[in-house]
Amino acid sequence: MKRLFVVFIMMIIGVNTWAQEEKLHWLTNFEEAQKISKEEKKPILMYFTGSDWCSPCKMLKEDFWDSPDFAVRSNNFVLLYIDEPRRTDIITPEQREYNRSLGRKFNQKGVFPNIVAFNYRGKVIGSINGYSMLRDTERHFTFVDSILENNN
Template sequence: MKKIFLVALFFIGLSAAQAQELKWYTDVKEAIKVSKKEKKPLLLFFTGSDWCGWCIRLQNEVLKTPEFTKWAKESVVLVELDYPRRAPQSDEIKKQNNELQQAFGVQGYPTVYFANATVNKEGKVNFEGLGSTGYVAGGPTAWLAVADPFVKNAALKEKTKKSKKA
């Protein structure tokens, strides 16, 4: 009886762990492809993952919670744009992240931008900003209350575009 219980507990834990995992893209062009396919806006998380106290706090209090996980899976494509001091990064990722930091005018961390993006024929990315936020005290409920309207506005804009084309 104990073995059956332990095996059942193992599988429940395994499925719960898999359900909690979110896909965070580091390549913005790959994330844009997924965004277009899934018809979801991008959540661009500008962070100093290994040195920024407020970034770490946002991760622990919001981004790693079941509430955020559920919302994110339904609502956005996640992009982490990291500016670490100790963790190694490829030159390509550093270049991409620095260009995006300048394009969005990010001056402090954490900064979270919501955007739709398109890639033109020349491969140039154009972003349509939907809003931004940072750390919000009060856990996932408070943070999502700030973030969710940006996503809902994105869906409304998409619906309006489609009705104008028809």
């Protein structure tokens, strides 16, 4: 009986570790995201970040994007990652210029972090920016839940 209990506990630990290591599927091309969004009738979450310099972006990644609660919701979205790092070795010069062009169009104030939501028809349906130093994700979860409720 003890062996069975130990095996059971090891299985639970293994499943939990596997689930926590599951990564989100981020796209880096808006046109590709639009195509998938239209085919699958899913909203797009376009995430503007400064991955190597923006402290609120780093905290949002850890607290929100990497959370099990968001992982559950993520299958209902097409995720689009628009990084504007300061280091030049993180993305290619072409990707940097592409990301900046999207920023000029959809993040005109240059606020980081910034999330812009689109319905599957390509219309902007909402946005949220910033992140509390108190590390409270409630506002972000409320935002993504409202996008799911109103996706049409």
